[in-house]
Ligand code: BES
Ligand code: MN
């Protein structure tokens with residue numbers, strides 16, 4: 001347990017942290033009067049203004065014990081939002097370990113969800129394959145007058161985020177399609193949703209030929225993972241979630257160069273995101289009905305690989321000329337979309353996919369691309385991200401982009417022009433949503449960090465996006 005709320009405290013801590021805005025520096029009640037005076041003098045002497053991420057450490061003695069007090073500045077109250085508040089707390093706490101008592105000086109800012117989220121984020125490390133594991137953690141006792149709910153949403157989602165990170169950080173020989181399916185079954189039991197696994201025979205019977213073309217060459221066989229959560233028996237409305245589940249993407253015969261291939265264990269980031277959303281919805285007992293589908297497979301090479309130039313069938317019935325086997329994500333997603341629409345009869349769909357490098361050219365590495373056939377739904381999803389450290393931006397979906405996937409010999413081709421690449425991919429998917437309300441999230445930039453982002457600054461999975469999907473569905 002790295003986070004706990006307390007009303008009062010008896011323990012002695014390694015550090016006492018107070019988060020304060022620059023509007024007024026308020027010292028907590030637990031500081032004795034004579035010490036308060038001393039602290040005020042130190043603040044003055046050092047010209048501490050509590051600007052954002054400004055910090056001052058003061059050592060005192062209280063009740064015969066040495067007390068390390070740390071004041072962390074948050075800047076002006078009116079400029080604070082859930083994103084920069086997280087950033088400032090993260091900046092100041094990230095190098096600490098041990099027991100910390102923490103509170104907001106100003107009661108208006110009191111927010112256990114944000115603190116719990118940041119603490120979990122700080123403590124995460126993917127050290128499974130390191131001989132020396134992380135053994136020092138930050139343990140925060142959060143001092144608050146507020147009523148503490150049984151489940152603190154920010155904390156529960158932060159723990160689920162670490163599951164999402166683990167799934168994405170795991171390498172592809174360990175996280176095969178079968179292993180991902182098994183993991184989904186375990187999580188279903190733990191969090192409370194039903195999981196059905198379809199093997200390739202069942203997928204073939206369903207006509208998922210496009211997906212199975214991608215999966216054909218790999219030694220590790222494909223599995224379709226269907227997860228169902230019923231949170232409101234009285235309602236017939238079903239939210240659909242689809243995640244791209246490429247446990248590895250070599251590019252297929254249109255082979256990727258080594259540098260591009262190196263990170264491709266993350267190509268099931270969409271699947272991990274949606275599995276995370278399922279865990280969160282079930283854990284928080286959200287009163288909605290949700291079905292999630294992941295058509296998991298590996299895009300490999302071999303004598304049985306699908307080829308550039310092949311024309312393939314889809315579950316939907318349209319034919320596709322494969323012009324690049326590295327545009328495989330969309331070929332798996334279209335069958336997952338058809339499956340979830342026709343077989344699971346969902347009313348609307350959100351998909352998440354590490355779909356295109358082009359989305360990073362368009363938006364950079366910190367912003368998820370949002371593509372939708374329904375502007376209102378897109379806005380609602382983007383609004384749902386406000387509370388989290390997650391950025392989204394809606395991209396255009398003009399029909400003029402459709403010209404890029406025209407084919408001479410099939411209904412369409414899977415690769416458009418490099419121009420507008422992320423939109424081309426989205427427009428391709430749109431052909432398979434059968435008019436249903438649909439939002440596509442291209443997370444190729446945001447699923448995995450190279451360490452440059454100020455908040456997701458550990459190399460590896462960021463574990464984000466599922467929170468926004470959760471908030472969107474929760475409504
Ligand atoms: N999985 C990749 C996209 C990707 C790139 C994800 C970098 C994460 C980081 C996807 O399957 C892919 O290879 N897309 C191609 C499409 C192209 C061939 C039309 C791309 O983006 O180059
Ligand atoms: Mn690819």
Ligand code: ZN
Nearest residue numbers: 246249267329
């Ligand atoms: Zn891919």
